[in-house]
Amino acid sequence: MSAPLVHQLKRQARLFKALAHPGRLLIVQELSRGERCVCELTSLLGVQMPTVSRHLALLRDTGIVEDEKRGTQVFYRLRSPCVLNVFECLDALEHAPSRKELSHAA
Amino acid sequence: MSAPLVHQLKRQARLFKALAHPGRLLIVQELSRGERCVCELTSLLGVQMPTVSRHLALLRDTGIVEDEKRGTQVFYRLRSPCVLNVFECLDALEHAPSRKELSHAA
DNA sequence: GACATATTTAGCTATTTAGCTAAATAGCTT
DNA sequence: AAGCTATTTAGCTAAATAGCTAAATATGTC
Numbered sequence: 165m166s167a168p169l170v171h172q173l174k175r176q177a178r179l180f181k182a183l184a185h186p187g188r189l190l191i192v193q194e195l196s197r198g199e200r201c202v203c204e205l206t207s208l209l210g211v212q213m214p215t216v217s218r219h220l221a222l223l224r225d226t227g228i229v230e231d232e233k234r235g236t237q238v239f240y241r242l243r244s245p246c247v248l249n250v251f252e253c254l255d256a257l258e259h260a261p262s263r264k265e266l267s268h269a270a
Numbered sequence: 271m272s273a274p275l276v277h278q279l280k281r282q283a284r285l286f287k288a289l290a291h292p293g294r295l296l297i298v299q300e301l302s303r304g305e306r307c308v309c310e311l312t313s314l315l316g317v318q319m320p321t322v323s324r325h326l327a328l329l330r331d332t333g334i335v336e337d338e339k340r341g342t343q344v345f346y347r348l349r350s351p352c353v354l355n356v357f358e359c360l361d362a363l364e365h366a367p368s369r370k371e372l373s374h375a376a
Numbered sequence: 377g378a379c380a381t382a383t384t385t386a387g388c389t390a391t392t393t394a395g396c397t398a399a400a401t402a403g404c405t406t
Numbered sequence: 407a408a409g410c411t412a413t414t415t416a417g418c419t420a421a422a423t424a425g426c427t428a429a430a431t432a433t434g435t436c
Binding site: 187189 | 271275276279280283284285286287289290291294295296314333334349350352353355356357359360362363364
């Protein structure tokens with residue numbers, strides 16, 4: 165297995181992992197409606213602010229969101245609305261019939 | 271936050287989590303070329319068979335792959351080729367310029 | 377039925393993750 | 407500069423994950 169392939173797999177896995185948490189998915193979903201400050205997201209998620217801050221740091225490190233400090237607040241927004249496509253893909257996956265089901269169908 | 275929403279978020283997160291591992295991504299990529307038995311995937315991944323078996327069980331439980339026993343071997347295949355779209359989405363995400371970069375551009 | 381092969385399950389350990397609280401940082405306002 | 411608010415960082419604990427080895431299960435062959 166080639167080194168570049170391994171590297172690419174790790175990078176992709178890192179992206180998936182960043183999205184593999186209900187709270188972070190909710191953040192992404194909320195940010196798809198526009199930028200939000202940490203405090204807004206905190207009340208949305210219903211966990212402590214430090215926890216949200218760490219979730220956001222993770223999303224930032226993987227390039228999914230970017231932040232901008234304005235005064236005392238920090239606003240986060242999606243770096244590319246393209247992330248939302250991923251949800252569509254997964255929804256499609258979820259509702260797709262299996263090949264087994266297909267082969268059993270009349 | 272409504273209960274159905276929470277439920278949906280958890281389900282989506284579970285799907286992402288299943289894909290959030292380099293070895294499992296490699297499995298998915300390999301299965302996109304056709305069905306494979308556990309032993310083939312084991313030599314591909316370069317880890318012990320029990321480990322691969324557990325990865326496959328996880329992918330099966332989330333509905334990403336399905337298995338079929340033939341004789342002494344078990345063959346796995348993608349339940350829907352749609353998963354591959356997710357990769358395209360993520361690649362697109364990775365190469366998308368940030369809004370910051372866009373606003374700084376001439 | 378004994379034996380060999382393919383796969384899964386169990387049980388263990390090391391690492392990672394998610395939440396918390398407390399403390400540190402940074403920017404306002406007075 | 408003192409105090410207030412928003413955010414991040416550090417340090418901790420509990421739970422989840424990934425790998426291993428050994429044992430169990432299932433199928434096919436002699």
